[in-house]
Amino acid sequence: MSEAQIAHRRLVQSLYKRSLKTAQDWYIDTNLFRRKAVELRIQFDANKNLRHPRQIAQAVQEAERQLKELRHPDPYIAPTAPGGTKFERNIPPPTAEPAAAEHH
């Protein structure tokens, strides 16, 4: 796999993950979400055999546009992830002595 192919694989993986996360934000019910996840997978697989660079770029652009449009206003954030409810809570207090104030 060339560097460009690896970069493209990562881009598509990121798109797929963000799509699933967005679907998870909108569909609380697991059964509905599973159905949506399968639909998303079909949509991604439909573009699997695109070879022309322009077609690929268009498909990626279209996916990004849809993701932006469907972004959830209050997405789920894992508790310890930045912005989550437990993010940076109960950090152990600094035990080192503060530097002596010499400028007084």
Add this chain to the structure above:
Amino acid sequence: MFRALRPSAALYRSAVLYKNPAVVASQSVARSAMALNFARSYASAGLSRESVEKRVMDILAGFNKIDANKISLQANFNSDLGLDSLDTVEVVMAIEEEFSIEIPDKDADEIKSAANAVDYVSKRDDAH
């Protein structure tokens, strides 16, 4: 009612003592010791490696695209279990959900087998 708001005599006394340099020095030692003692510790002291292994293997076993006979800790998702890149994303998301952590894309890219996943989850101290 307002009496409770008034600083207590003990507080005044400690403020007076604080002026004395010798007391300040001994207090600073006591303060750092206190900080150590009062650092909150959680009841859960991380996950044991066996339990992480079992939970990761259970996730793989529940994945319908994986042949149950081929599952092992060292099996590569792509070459041994026959998963493509999008299936790997699904596995990583299942692991995220199981341990209630968020795995950044950079780290998710390194997870290529169950053993990698177990290593990564054991490293994360916020995994549940």
